[in-house]
Amino acid sequence: MANSQSVSNCLYNLIYTDFNEEFSRNSTFYYNIQYPSFFNFSNGYFFANPSILNNVSTLIKEDVNDFRDGLAKEEQDYNSTVSNDKPEEKRIYSAFSNFAVTFNKNHLLSVIVNVLGFSGNSLPKYDTLYNYNYDLLTGNKIALKDIFNPGVDYIKVITDYVSYKINQNKDLYFENVEFFITDDQAFYLEDDGLVVYFDAGQIAKEEFGTSKFKLTFSKFAPYIHPRFYCEGTNLKRRIYRR
Structure with missing residues (x-):
């Protein structure tokens, strides 16, 4: 990584x-x-x-x-x-x-x-x-390609990461599961990363719900376009202390 x-x-x-x-x-x-x-x-x-x-x-x-x-x-x-x-x-x-x-x-x-x-x-x-x-x-x-810097093979980056996470927890997914990351892969953004996901029953049993994989921006920073990997400057987060 x-x-x-x-x-x-x-x-x-x-x-x-x-x-x-x-x-x-x-x-x-x-x-x-x-x-x-x-x-x-x-x-x-x-x-x-x-x-x-x-x-x-x-x-x-x-x-x-x-x-x-x-x-x-x-x-x-x-x-x-x-x-x-x-x-x-x-x-x-x-x-x-x-x-x-x-x-x-x-x-x-x-x-x-x-x-x-x-x-x-x-x-x-x-x-x-x-x-x-x-x-x-x-x-x-x-689009997925918009999230990455020009020239990045983002399909390979995402595929390799999802494969890595599945191999870490094989018992959570179908045996010999196959998946293909394409340009229309389902995803959404969070402040700290890109989440790609598969619907319930697609790569794991339906009772497990949606299968999600987060590519944390901090770990993939050289690949990520700065419009997405950025820190807000006009909002201060309030910290609550006990």
Whole structure:
């Protein structure tokens, strides 16, 4: 692995995140979905294009609603086949979502939304993590190659690291598991690293949930573009002491 190097400076985006929640219940279907909306602060020094923020907010809401509505239709299709004289065979379906803003610096935004769908069982039938990685200057999606310096074989860097982590804990993954990192690999950003992930059931048993691998910026510093590996200068973290 690469040695660390000095971190560059950057600014936290002054963006307000609005929390939205919708919930409802009937005898066979329940949902409680949460999703964010993003707005500029009126007195901020940095303003993202409002249409970009609106596009990201709308996309997230539509994805969450589509998941909920899809599960509701699945519930209706299944329970409509159950005989009226056997109500005990009906299944209760439920849909949930939650979100986190994981990176919000240097005109870059990364958001994750976890959607869960249940069908009468304790384990989720659906467990999917959506990611939204955007450049707030252009409105373009952030690609994997954008995170790395020019000339870096980022596919090999990520593949080697994921292979290394899997070999460290082989019992957590399918035997002789195979995976392929491509340009459309699912990922999101955190302040201290790039997280690539695989959906539940893709490389490990579904009950283990999403399989995540973090490439910490400090360990891969020579490979990482300074827009991503940076330290905010306009926000002081409060330290609580006991």
